[in-house]
Amino acid sequence: MKIDQLEPKSVWNNFSRLNAVPRPSRKEERVIAFMLGFGSELGLETFSDEIGNVIIRKPATTGMEGRKMITLQSHLDMVHQKNSDTQFDFDKQGIDMFVDGDWVKAKGTTLGADNGMGVAAIMALLESDSVPHPALEALFTIDEETGMTGAFGLKGGILKGEILLNLDTEEDDEIDIGCAGGIDVTASRTYNKKPGTHGDAGLQITVKGLRGGHSGMDIYKGLGNANKIMNRLLYLGLDYNMRIGTLEGGSLRNAIPRESSCKLNVGRKQVAEVMARFNELANAIKTELKVQEPNLTINLEEIKPSKEVMGLGAQSKLIKAIYAAHNGVYTMSASIQDLVETSNNIAKVLVKDGEITIACLTRSSVDSAKLDLANSLRSVFELGGFDVEFSGAYPGWNPNPNSEILSVVKNTYIGLIKEEPKIIACHAGLECGILGQNYPEVDMVSFGPTILGAHSPDERVSISSVQKFWKLLLEILKNTN
Incomplete structure (x- = not known):
């Protein structure tokens, strides 16, 4: 029809x-x-x-x-x-x-x-x-x-x-x-670009196949967040002196991110071990999310190494900040049954050309709780050396x-x-x-x-x-x- x-x-x-x-x-x-x-x-x-x-x-x-x-x-x-x-x-x-x-x-x-x-x-x-x-x-x-x-x-x-x-x-x-009302939380900082070394191998991690959805109405469903999933994989890479070349995940603040892609360098002698451990963790994540995200795919493949990568200090702070930053339901309403009161969506992560940007949307039906979670995110990102801006606030x-x-x-x-x-x-x-x-x-x-x-x-x-x-x-x- x-x-x-x-x-x-x-x-x-x-x-x-x-x-x-x-x-x-x-x-x-x-x-x-x-x-x-x-x-x-x-x-x-x-x-x-x-x-x-x-x-x-x-x-x-x-x-x-x-x-x-x-x-x-x-x-x-x-x-x-x-x-x-x-x-x-x-x-x-x-x-x-x-x-x-x-x-x-x-x-x-x-x-x-x-x-x-x-x-x-x-x-x-x-x-x-x-x-x-x-x-x-x-x-x-x-x-x-x-x-x-x-x-x-x-x-x-x-x-x-x-x-x-x-x-x-x-x-x-x-x-x-x-x-609910909302507020945009944006964390940004620069990083020193380092040249890739002659002994580097290039890898690309791709997370896709997630359902995505509305970052308010669907936040209670426990859907996979591509930025959080990617960050778990990158955290594992800290054990191998991994270096990020570029990273891009998500797009709009009001959409739960469905895809993320990262190009990185590791020592050529470590490739086999890195790929084995990455695949092991990827399988564990897919098992965790098999009910909510049956079509999730996590791929790791060899590519040409990046010519420029992040410095280790900024990279470590980036990964640990995203790990610590809250994503998903923060509190449920005490006055209205089954209503999410406060939440956050880590919507977009971009690492490119010496600049890092992390975009979040924090929502709450209680203005003081909205600001509380926004300040929690600010604290995490500032500890990682980021400048944090609040913008776009609107009332419930x-x-x-x-x-x-x-x-x-x-x-x-x-x-x-x-x-x-x-x-x-x-x-x-x-x-x-x-x-x-x-x-x-x-x-x-x-x-x-x-x-x-x-x-x-x-x-x-x-x-x-x-x-x-x-x-x-x-x-x-x-x-x-």
Whole structure:
């Protein structure tokens, strides 16, 4: 079956149109122009603010003019991740989608369902001439995935809606009323480059095949982190006077790293012993992770030796710092059952041309706990001779269990689905907390269709779930006052 044959056709057709437009975070010029053109062609009030967010307003249908205006909000950007063997240019190509049973997937790349399904649903409402609704205000934010600068940059007084429906939750039986805040932790330092010696042999370690995923929503799963796995192998190499030439693992802070590659030199007489011990440890790691990461591969092969390598002092501090730095769940919430409170993702490690950079994303639903873990990471990296910078901090979203729109959404869900939804706070960065700073009186909830594997090439969205989500959204619009 083709995408344009799926129901609801208006949502899937708009998702296809959106996915034909390259829309990486911080390069949203084309998708901003696309959305401005979309709204203008419909004859609706359409404009962008000074930061690049797009706002489109649609009057209420007949008989619903006296109800509160609803702001429908989703973000335009998407995470760009692909498998290493996939040839794809995110800056030039649209996403190549296909149907697999109840799922829509992409060929070797992220799908963009996060948050493209929310955008597509809003587009379908804006262009509909048959759906009854109160006055609607569509807010399409930019750069949610890497800095939430769109939400941060939206000034007070622009939005007119009294209710905000964020369409960026990824389980269709959940209504989200809270989320974690986050902060970027970046450690950097230089190192002295040393020439490789005539007696060196070159080796390359490659870690790949990990599932990856969202560094907030998936952090509790105990998935493999390519940077941590690589570092265990490199720690073993300290026994052999190993020298790193280059090291590159991971890419985006909000994605659990799936791949890492390191080129290193060792004495030629030690190659056989090194390879034997590396393979022994690699097999042990694969056994540890065989349930979570059945497709993990760790390869060690001989290559040409690197002409320049790290000095031993800086190398030892790098490896020991990454070993000591926390990765994964740090604490669970004491107030909300099964909610991760605080976590860290060691997202990217780059060693090249005399420079080392380690990029982390620390999340927490408690601001003081977020800073506590960030300071723990700072301490570890500073002991290793790194300069540490905190940036990109954003607040969490405090739950309001007495919200009027929560009551409407919950009761609508029960009436439509005939079961109770889960009322949750999530360990991810939704824009509601930021938007609430300039719009504290706006009543907010978040919901959406089921999306699995977000921020990885395994990303997929359930077709039946999109149908459920669409029906729920239409009923909510009917039931708000």
